[in-house]
C-alpha cells in the first residue's frame with residue numbers, strides 16, 4: 001500500500017514540477033458569459049455553452065418541473081426499469097432534429113462514442129479515423145477488435161489510400177469516422193468529399209458533431225445538414241452537454257442501429273440513465289433552438305467580430321472556421337503564461353499544450369457564445385492586446401502570421 005502511494009506521489013510530483021498539473025478552475029457562479037473565480041468576475045471564453053442555454057429560464061423551469069413530476073433519479077439502467085416516457089420523447093425529438101429514422105441517448109457524448117463504436121465494429125471490421133479525432137472516439141476504437149487505419153487530418157487522398165488498404169484486407173464492414181468540428185482547432189471536416197470517397201469504397205460514415213450541433217446547419221442541426229448530406233451519413237453522434245447546455249450524448253441513425261445499440265452498447269446496458277430533470281431540460285433546449293434562431297445568428301456574429309479582432313492584433317488563429325478560435329503561441333509554457341496574463345486582466349481562457357496539441361502549437365483556446373455582448377468581446381480583445389504585449393508575443397515570429 002505505502003509503496004504504491006509513494007510511487008503515485010512521485011508521479012504526481014513530477015507532473016507538478018513540469019507544470020503540467022494545473023489546478024482546477026472553480027466557478028463560484030453559474031456557467032455564463034461572465035463567471036466568478038476566486039472572487040473575481042471574468043469574461044468567460046472557456047465554455048462550450050455556445051448558445052447560452054445553461055442559464056435559459058425555459059431549461060431551468062423544465063428541469064424543476066420534471067423533478068417535481070418524475071422524481072430526482074431514474075433508478076435503473078434503461079434496459080431494466082430506467083426508461084421513462086421522457087427518455088423516449090427526447091429520442092423522437094433528436095431523430096427529427098437530425099433527420100434520421102431513430103435516435104438513442106446515452107449518459108454523455110463520451111459514452112455515446114464508446115457505445116456505438118463497440119456495437120458497430122467487431123473483429124471482422126475496419127475503422128478509418130481522422131488522426132485528430134476526439135479522445136472519446138480513440139478510446140471507443142481501442143475497445144474494439146476492429147482493424148484500425150488512421151488518415152492524416154482532413155486529407156482526402158490519404159483517406160482514399162487507407163480505404164484501399166482496408167479493402168485489400170477484406171473486411172466485413174468499413175466505417176470512416178470523423179469529428180464534424182475539431183475541438184482544438186475549430187476547423188470543419190471536409191464532409192462532402194469524405195462521404196464521396198467512403199461511398200466509392202463501399203464504406204459507411206460516422207460523424208461526431210459534438211461541437212457542430214447547435215452551431216452549424218439549419219437551427220443547429222449540425223454538419224450533415226450544413227452540407228446537405230442527409231441519408232448519406234450512417235451515424236451521427238451528438239452531445240447534449242455543449243450547445244444544448246445540459247448533459248448527455250446521443251446516436252442518431254437508422255432504426256436497426258438503435259435496436260442493436262439497445263442490445264449491445266455497454267454504457268447503455270450497464271450504467272443508469274439520465275435523471276428526468278436532465279431529459280426535460282434537453283427537450284426544452286431543442287424547443288429553444290427552433291423558437292430562438294437569433295441565438296445562432298448572434299453566435300456567428302460574435303465569432304466573426306472576435307476572430308477579426310484577434311487577427312487584427314496579429315495573433316495566429318490557425319485554420320478555425322467556427323466559434324472555437326485558438327490563439328497559437330508556440331510552447332506549452334507560453335500558452336500557460338498567456339492564459340495567466342489574460343486571467344490577471346479579467347479574461348478566463350484555457351492554455352492548452354502538449355500532449356493535447358503538438359509541442360510547437362501550444363495555444364490559448366477561445367470560444368465565444370451567443371450571450372457575449374459586444375462590450376465584453378471588446379474588453380476581452382483589449383486584454384489579449386495587453387497580455388500579448390506584456391509577454392512580448394505580438395511582433396515575435398511565432399505568434400504573428402507571416
Ligand SMILES: *Cc1c(COP(=O)(O)O)cnc(C)c1O
Nearest residue numbers: 108109110134183210239241248
Ligand atoms: C466534447 C466531445 C465529446 C464528449 O461529449 P460529452 O457529452 O462531454 O461527454 C465527444 N466528442 C467530441 C468530438 C467532443 O468534442
